[in-house]
Amino acid sequence: MFTISGNLQGYFRWVQKCNGGLKAKERYHPWSVGQSTIGYLQPWLFQKLKGEFPNVFKVLTKPEALDGLALNDQLSTCEDRSAALEAVAARLRDDGVLSGWRNELYPVLTAFNSEPLALVERAAAVQLGIKAYGVHVNGYVETEKGIELWVAMRSKSKPTWPGRLDHIVAGGQPHGLSPQANVVKECGEEASIPQELARNARPVGAVSYEEEQEMGLKRDVLFCYDLKLPPDFVPEPQDGEVESFQRLPIEEVANIIATTDKFKDNCNLVIIDFLIRHGFLKPEQEGYLQLLAGLRWGPCT
Amino acid sequence: MFTISGNLQGYFRWVQKCNGGLKAKERYHPWSVGQSTIGYLQPWLFQKLKGEFPNVFKVLTKPEALDGLALNDQLSTCEDRSAALEAVAARLRDDGVLSGWRNELYPVLTAFNSEPLALVERAAAVQLGIKAYGVHVNGYVETEKGIELWVAMRSKSKPTWPGRLDHIVAGGQPHGLSPQANVVKECGEEASIPQELARNARPVGAVSYEEEQEMGLKRDVLFCYDLKLPPDFVPEPQDGEVESFQRLPIEEVANIIATTDKFKDNCNLVIIDFLIRHGFLKPEQEGYLQLLAGLRWGPCT
Missing domain, CATH: 3.90.79.10 (Nucleoside Triphosphate Pyrophosphohydrolase)
Structure with missing residues (x-):
């Protein structure tokens, strides 16, 4: 053989x-749903989402770490969160941030087989740094x-x-x-x-x-x-x-x-x-x- | 299927x-060769080795962690260290600490395929907590x-x-x-x-x-x-x-x-x-x- x-x-x-x-993540801004960190953003995208979607994201200030974003708590269901993230993804597409649009939904999960916290357009998965x-x-x-x-x-x-x-x-x-x-x-x-x-x-x-x-x-x-x-x-x-x-x-x-x-x-x-x-x-x-x-x-x- | x-x-x-x-290790005392931690000892064995083998082990005092042992630096070759550890293992056998004697040598390694730091009787591997x-x-x-x-x-x-x-x-x-x-x-x-x-x-x-x-x-x-x-x-x-x-x-x-x-x-x-x-x-x-x-x-x- x-x-x-x-x-x-x-x-x-x-x-x-x-x-x-794994190392680069130190330079990324985390974003979360409730208590669960579910993604990581490059600094420029963190600034863009923070500035352009104040009703979707709130800022989490952390001592000795980069600031994060959290989905607004009022987005309390998977449907609400998915709709909000679809609008975000569409804006990223229109602004030329995404390289395409797959028309395929990825679940936002804390672990495989867990209940999805939201669904999000596949083409935005890397930009949003989700699993x-x-x-x-x-x-x-x-x-x-x-x-x-x-x-x-x-x-x-x-x-x-x-x-x-x-x-x-x-x-x-x-x-x-x-x-x-x-x-x-x-x-x-x-x-x-x-x-x-x-x-x-x-x-x-x-x-x-x-x-x-x-x-x-x-x-x-x-x-x-x-x-x-x-x-x-x-x-x-x-x-x-x-x-x-x-x-x-x-x-x-x-x-x-x-x-x-x-x-x-x-x-x-x-x-x-x-x-x-x-x-x-x-x-x-x-x-x-x-x-x-x-x-x-x-x-x- | x-x-x-x-x-x-x-x-x-x-x-x-x-x-x-993985969790119990917190309660164990580390022991080392040079800069490499290579094993973990239950408290009673730590005390026994510290008390009975002052020429083999020196005590390492650590702030906010359990004290450790280090093989004496004068044991500078694999042969020297193996001979010292053989004497330790033989004492443990004579004192009824070991459940047998295998007449089989395990290498003390920091990683597989690395050069052995010492050779030690297999029957003492768990007591000494080596890999x-x-x-x-x-x-x-x-x-x-x-x-x-x-x-x-x-x-x-x-x-x-x-x-x-x-x-x-x-x-x-x-x-x-x-x-x-x-x-x-x-x-x-x-x-x-x-x-x-x-x-x-x-x-x-x-x-x-x-x-x-x-x-x-x-x-x-x-x-x-x-x-x-x-x-x-x-x-x-x-x-x-x-x-x-x-x-x-x-x-x-x-x-x-x-x-x-x-x-x-x-x-x-x-x-x-x-x-x-x-x-x-x-x-x-x-x-x-x-x-x-x-x-x-x-x-x-």
């Missing part, structure tokens, strides 16, 4: 890259020569991560859909994987991270799935988000991760988790436990 | 049980009805965990042996698994915890292995530590973990990790992420 030799620094840099937000969830599917084939992974090349016209490598199927976790149902839906939409195949996707854990991006903090938990595909199955781009699919030997995928920036940042973590679970990395390698721990540096809640 | 339904509280109690040491490492092997069979796990019943005459259920193969990680070589060795010694089968054991990650036990803190990282066994293979007790082996359907194992105390404490964590990696637990279940995070509550270093 193929195994990866040498130290694991080439992999660990993705743990560091995807968790720059978000996703599903990533490792679509693989067992051949005589070993495991091969199906990899997508993202469309060069996508607003986010154009031209980067991606999982065969991955997607944000919207409100009102179970992760398993989301996997089946995305399998059909992104790669034309029929339902009867997609239902074989097996949940195998999660990775969590807090990445600093240009527009804010991406604070994610990604549920990981393994989907063993028949050797003769070929995925087909369906919704224009993917330019092409290719099937790569796992050692080639590992080498791409360790030595290049070709994969979309968060895919690296999910594939490193795959490499560990399938025995391609070994405890004997320097940095194994640090790499393993790094897959859930961000709060796994 | 069998899946586990309902909430995961029956599993999560093992995370809590195996991590009682220790082990290998646990999930030996399983894929049948038409699903996965079955080989489970050992520990000998009722074993000093530790008599009569409890255990992995088919598990062992402490001694100095001077790689985890993989240790797996192969323990496979032969504990279950008569031939080398050519044992070498198929696949490293799949690790769990880490800090458990408070009667005699001190068990601060472990366990490297987890999956070993797929042929349906006709039957393990045989070899070294008297195991009374019998049985092959149980994974749903029965899961039920034992969720509802009884039959398994040796730390085996529960390793098998929960197995259940997650093989898709028997699902993100839809309340407490999934908390359980997942709990598998590495203890420092994974």
Whole structure:
């Protein structure tokens, strides 16, 4: 069996890259609903929301920490809070702060499976620094020569991560859909994987991270799935988000991760988790436990 | 495929049980080599070592924290420190503090794969509260009805965990042996698994915890292995530590973990990790992420 030799620094840099937000958060202004801090704002956005939405947010002054915002207590239901945040998101869109509008609602949660405090347009998630969830599917084939992974090349016209490598199927976790149902839906939409195949996707854990991006903090938990595909199955781009699919030997995928920036940042973590679970990395390698721990540096809640 | 339904509280109690040491540590006295804290002592043992070994340990007084001990700086090499700690362990054995003597040396490490600061008799590891490492092997069979796990019943005459259920193969990680070589060795010694089968054991990650036990803190990282066994293979007790082996359907194992105390404490964590990696637990279940995070509550270093 193929195994990866040498130290694991080439992999660990993705743990560091995807968790720059853990340190950067010191420079962000928290915002909350009731007693729960649910997001973090860059200083300019804190000033903008404070100045332009005095009826939505009140200012929380804190000794020895950056000031925060809290949703006005009069917004006492999920519906009220969602309506207020929709107006905020629409303004951010109109002012050119958001790079798009997904028409997809993310729940604002204190923990997965908790009751949503509000629903908010997905395109504003990073700017508002809220916790978000996703599903990533490792679509693989067992051949005589070993495991091969199906990899997508993202469309060069996508607003986010154009031209980067991606999982065969991955997607944000919207409100009102179970992760398993989301996997089946995305399998059909992104790669034309029929339902009867997609239902074989097996949940195998999660990775969590807090990445600093240009527009804010991406604070994610990604549920990981393994989907063993028949050797003769070929995925087909369906919704224009993917330019092409290719099937790569796992050692080639590992080498791409360790030595290049070709994969979309968060895919690296999910594939490193795959490499560990399938025995391609070994405890004997320097940095194994640090790499393993790094897959859930961000709060796994 | 069998899946586990309902909430995961029956599993999560093992995370809590195996991590009682994280909170209890406040009541323990740290001891160190140079600048590195490497162990924790119950108050009575702190007093005993302080009183009886003034040439080995010096006292570190700390404002607003319990006093600590530090190995005397004149013990400047691994050999010197090992010899001093051997004398300490021998005294603890003679005074009835240790429940046995394993004649097996554990390295005293700040992190796995770091240079050992000293070597110390395994039987003193919990009393001295040092970080220790082990290998646990999930030996399983894929049948038409699903996965079955080989489970050992520990000998009722074993000093530790008599009569409890255990992995088919598990062992402490001694100095001077790689985890993989240790797996192969323990496979032969504990279950008569031939080398050519044992070498198929696949490293799949690790769990880490800090458990408070009667005699001190068990601060472990366990490297987890999956070993797929042929349906006709039957393990045989070899070294008297195991009374019998049985092959149980994974749903029965899961039920034992969720509802009884039959398994040796730390085996529960390793098998929960197995259940997650093989898709028997699902993100839809309340407490999934908390359980997942709990598998590495203890420092994974």
